[in-house]
Amino acid sequence: MPLLPPLDGARAVVFDAYGTLLDVHSAVQRHAAAVGPDARSLSDTWRQKQLEYSWVLSLCGRYAPFWALTERALDYALARHPGVDRGVRSALLEAYRVLDAYAEVPRTLAALRAAGLRTAILSNGDAAMLDAALRAAALQDHLDAVLSVDPAGVFKTSPRAYDLVPERLGVGVSETAFVSSNRWDVAGAAAYGFAPVWVNRAGLPDEYPDLAPVRVIDRLDALLG
Known part of the structure; x- marks a missing residue:
């Protein structure tokens, strides 16, 4: 070649x-019906915050496992989208493990x-x-x-x-x-x-x-x- x-x-x-x-958006896509009309916005916020947390920690000279940041970012995204049932949190995290x-x-x-x-x-x-x-x-x-x-x-x-x-x-x-x-x-x-x-x-x-x-x-x- x-x-x-x-x-x-x-x-x-x-x-x-x-x-x-x-x-990275396939986790929310799998559960889009359960998430509802805010699915795309939730996914975008989740990803944005996951990355933002990594940059802020690095600039502060601190570190945490990326999975911890992924969980924190999802919690923030759910808080920003109160119309989404928080009961979907576990399913979304599990889906993120197997994107x-x-x-x-x-x-x-x-x-x-x-x-x-x-x-x-x-x-x-x-x-x-x-x-x-x-x-x-x-x-x-x-x-x-x-x-x-x-x-x-x-x-x-x-x-x-x-x-x-x-x-x-x-x-x-x-x-x-x-x-x-x-x-x-x-x-x-x-x-x-x-x-x-x-x-x-x-x-x-x-x-x-x-x-x-x-x-x-x-x-x-x-x-x-």
């Missing part, structure tokens, strides 16, 4: 998990490995979250490594989080393509020195012009040319 830039010069392709390989993978993910990962590239995840998710999600999506066999930021004790976009990739994979920073649907994560990867690819599924406007991706795609299998 011919590889397109930046993969043609890479030895490893590292993916963000939540939002990139796994659909749906985007349809093209298994084929893309398999093709990249077949082309001789190492594939890995670097995620804010803690190890238990990632293990449950990857088992549910049957993705484990397509990955050479699954890295949580837990050992660094800080969330992305701290350079200490990205340090885990060369330390654990033994691949040079300049030889690593980093793929994320989160523009802030792409900015962090660019600042660190990876070759970042932005999966812009929603067609969002660009941000962080000084920390640009080397490539923008709208779905993962666009990596395959």
Whole structure:
């Protein structure tokens, strides 16, 4: 398989998990009937607060497992949407443990490995979250490594989080393509020195012009040319 830039010069392709390989909105979608008309708004608030909490803790020099932030963020989202029955909380959290993978993910990962590239995840998710999600999506066999930021004790976009990739994979920073649907994560990867690819599924406007991706795609299998 011919590889397109930046993969043609890479030895490893590292993916963000939540939002990139796994659909973070699929948890609420599964229970949309029980949640009601506020389903999309609830899901957006849940995700927004989950990420906000990670950034605030990192800037404060503090850390908590990502699952704890996921629970806190859902509680906030439910409080902001009082019309949603709080009895759905347990079902939503359970669904978040086993999020749906985007349809093209298994084929893309398999093709990249077949082309001789190492594939890995670097995620804010803690190890238990990632293990449950990857088992549910049957993705484990397509990955050479699954890295949580837990050992660094800080969330992305701290350079200490990205340090885990060369330390654990033994691949040079300049030889690593980093793929994320989160523009802030792409900015962090660019600042660190990876070759970042932005999966812009929603067609969002660009941000962080000084920390640009080397490539923008709208779905993962666009990596395959």
